[in-house]
Amino acid sequence: MSDGVPTIKDVADRVGVHAGTASRALNPATRGKVSARTVSRVLEAARVLGYSPNSAARSLRTRTSSVAGVIIPDLRNPVFPPIVRGVEDGLREAGYLALLGNTDGDPERARELLAAMRGQRTDGFILATSRRDDTFSAGMPTVLVNRRADSGSVPSVTADNAAGVQAIVRLLTDLGHTHIGHVAGPQTLSTGWERYRAFVAAADAPAKRIAFADAFSEDAGHAATLRLLDAGPDLTAIVAGNDLIALGCYAALASRGLRVPEDVSVTGFNDIPFVDRQRPALTTVRIPHYDIGLEAARLLMARIGDPAAPAKRIVLPVELVSRASTARRREDRP
Template sequence: MAVTLADVAARAGVSAATVSRVLNGNYPVAGATRSRVLRAVEELEYVVNGPASALAAATSDLVGVLVNDVADPFFGIMASAVQSAMSPEGTGTAPRKMAIVCNTGGSPERELMYLTLLQRQRAAAVVLTGGAVEDPEHIAALRARLRRMADAGTTVVLCGRPPLPPAGDGTGPDGAGTPAPVAVTFDNSGGAKRLTQHLLSLGHRRMGYLAGPVARTTTRHRLEGHLAALAAAGLKEDTGRLTVYGAYDRSSGYDGTLELLRRDPDLTAVLAANDTVALGACAALRDRGLRIPEDVSVTGFDDLPFAVDAAPALTTVRIPLYEAGARAGRLALGTEDPPPGGVATVRAELMVRASSAPPRSPAR
């Protein structure tokens, strides 16, 4: 027997109208109430059919692209590339599908909500970009949602995040035999390791690290690469003290750098979790009267378009974001065959520029 709106309302202990408001997102609902409703939706596996409800097995012409922040070039470049795959340039043909960019703001709850709405519209495909939240409850909810979408005919592609952890017997994202989503992953750990090795080769030994948000796969993998390079060089004792977590934005880079200088005024290098954070780090160092790279070297990650035009030009790690996004788009459309094993790893390339140089004096 099909699950109804009333069933969800009864499970969540709210009215049917409140459930409708949560699912439609057209009226303010308290956060705790919204969470209860979404939990009931997950537990009951409730799906609201969209305009094509009479065609249960059909899919629409929509492709959902989920990003943390569309204003962040990291996500904007990938979203643009996915959309370009809908209608390749120079073909003169109409778009194969219509890409809809969904801005989650980094909220796990909003990520699930957008997937609910896309499932309701029977999206042909969904591309989830950027790192994943490392929370067991969210992972379980995400796994269940993607399994239901795949079973309904929606193609799911991950871009810039690792494969979804298997569950149960490991045969699929839910352990029930459903194939795991295809993943275009980034070599975040390897890139960070090469970046730290570069600074070590220049003679740096007192390095601070500006990490991203806690409990994000991108944050963990980049930090792991950094720590692996330090461990190989016999430098372990100050890694915890000289690591500061924050958002992937300029203000976190600025504030985090001031905190690193408070913890160790003799730092000779600052490694930032991404290029935007690195800009904030450079501003903080300049405000403290320190020169880059003469006094302190600074590095970023991603090689966003502004990195080469920064003053000085930013040493960073290049991830071919546009190429990765375009590939994810083709995989979503089915115009490119999935990679062996369903996972393609995009290599990260070290880009040495003017913001890194040997330390001003031998490390003490």
């Protein structure tokens, strides 16, 4: 190693391949020309040796920056930090850095961030801010994370929202609940829309048992739950669009003198940190946060390598986590 700094030749020698092969394995744009086993060995050797490609030199050769823009709607929402961690690790294994931006749910701020990141010669984007009707520039590699667009023209990585809601409704039905309500998330976002549609299909509930929250937040969940209770005071269970909305349900029910789960069972979605420490602990659907981010990063690398490939949609499995916020319907208890 020259001056103690590892080179591409050092990486190649450690694996037992030509330096050109090692270089192709480390470059997302040419990685497909090398066997998966060799790529894995080269990446591991680079990690062990602490080898980092000369980004400036590579940028001059390939006209790329080795930087990907990552834009999320709200860093305060606990669902996003572990997703971002997965994104960062996925980008790092490809020799990329993440340029992170937070929009606070403001579409204009999202547009400003996109423009600014393009000005930094960003190679592509991972977006958690997209709405269902968003359109995207065909000239910029883009992957949606925890969101998807109705057009299906942009690669995406999401959790299986439909399967999660179906599992929740099945649990509540098995507990004897027949008057089940839903506090849905914003319908402009695929997560809100898919979970709402899955609830309608699984529960066959009338319109009065559904209220729409303006945001995936505790305050919005509180306001929507009050409207739901006014329209359907006979509810014995509520399926919330996500965990933050579910916490808003807790507060709204308490303000009406109703207890969870003695009077009304409540469920969430996402299994964000600390919902297991709520009183009562929240029944929810666990999504693979980290893996969603990791797969999004890998999908972006593939998109950068082959921008003309068909848009791929990855849907990762979820897991129902039953806790103390759900119980058998009062009339069915011994």
